[in-house]
Amino acid sequence: MTRHVVWDRGVSLPGHRLWLDPLVVRTFAFISHAHTDHARRHREALLTPQTLALIPEARRPRGWRMLGYGETMARGRASVTLLPAGHMLGSAQLFFEHEGVRLLYTGDIKLRQPGTRTPTPIPRAEVLIIESTYGRPHFRFGDPDSTIESIAMWCRRALDSRVAPVLLCHALGKTEEIMLALAPYGFQFALEKRCVPCAQAYAVAGSPLPDWIELNGGEAPGRVVIAPPAGKDEVRRLGRYRTALVSGWAKDAEFARLFGADATFDLSDHCDFDELVEVVERSGADQVYTVHGYTEDFARHLRRRGVRAWALEKPEQLLLAL
Ligand SMILES: [Zn+2]
Known part of the structure; x- marks a missing residue:
């Protein structure tokens, strides 16, 4: 029964009454992390204490069962x-064991940590049930430490010439x-207002952040500005500024153009194509299901490598998992 996995607006393990990141409200569901595409108001949710702290009160599940990393129930x-799972604060993979069969659900996952x-x-x-957001081979990201170094140099150069460096980043995470x-x-x-509640929640959830203020309708001399990629009204009030998109989508020329950024950095909180393959290899799984993003492409690639793999979810419209 453990090997039986189905998709119905979320991953389900029938026979165990367990839903994994379902998109509709369920009786008992695992919430892998606090991004809005995963958190729903389930009757009872299984999550880490950090994930619970990052979900705004209005969107919290009605009941919850908290489990720390490495704890078993x-x-x-x-x-x-x-x-x-290395994706963001509180993000977790679920490891399930039943009658000698082990199942790993990655949720959103990142292997290489800066x-x-x-x-x-x-x-x-x-x-193995694995996310496949970047499941196409042109998504290969540089080493995170050197990318951070390049971002720092880019910010420093802008500040030195009295231009505001603006990093375009998803507000939460x-x-x-x-x-x-x-x-x-x-x-x-200096954080654009949509990033402010998320930064406050991070601090509450136990991850204090370096010095920041809210960007307040004007300039923020000497500071690195961070704003979400879509909707740049506040950014335009900065006077002289330069923008950089910080995302795995930087590897996709179409997407990079869409956001009209001056620079792009391929720093992602998801696995790139090679890391996804690495997860599959390290798990040793002989039965793999793909969810999110390029599900069909990645499953096909795995089958060519001799792994039994299926896209669990029908291909979606391209999701902007920034
Ligand atoms: Zn996510």
């Missing part, structure tokens, strides 16, 4: 363990992770 005759952060663990499993990664360079930050 029983679910009928099966056991469930949450592991770090700096000295703990690498994302990939346990051995027979069945990417904004805070880039602040933490740039902290050793001593920058101060």
Whole structure:
């Protein structure tokens, strides 16, 4: 039964009454992380304490069961363990064991962490359900540490010529992770208003951020500005500024053009194509399901490599997973 996995607006393990990141409200569901495409008001949700802290009160599940990394709980005759996913604060993979069969659900996942952060663990499993946001081979990202270095130099050069450097980042997760990664360079930050509640939530969830103020309708001399990629009204009030898109989509010329940024950096909080293949190899799974993004492409690629793989979800319109 454990090997039976279906898609119905979310991943389901029938027979275990367990939903993984379902898009509609369910009785019992695992929420892998706090991005809005995953959090719903389920009757009972399984999540990490950090993920719960990052979900605004109005969108919280009605009940919850919190589990820390490496902690295990029983679910009928099966056991469930949450592991770090490296995607954002609180993000978790779900490791499920039942009658000798192991199943790993990655949720949104990132292997290569900048700096000295703990690498994302990939346990051995027979069945793997993996995200495939960047499941096409042209999505290959540079080394995160050198990319952070290049972003820091780009910001420094702009500040030195009295131009505001504006990093275009998803408000929740990417904004805070880039602040933490740039902290050793001593920058101060000004956040566009949509990033503010997310930065506050990060601090509440136990991850204090380097010095920042809210961008307040004017200029922020000497500071690195961070704003979401879409809707640049506030950014335009900065006077002299330069923008850089910080996203895996930087590898896709169409998308990069869409956001009209002056520069792009391919720093992502998702696995690139090679990392996705690495997750599959390290898990040793002989049964793989793909969800999100390029599901069909990635499943086809795995089948060519001799892995039994299926797209669990029909191909979507391109999702902007920035
Ligand atoms: Zn996400």
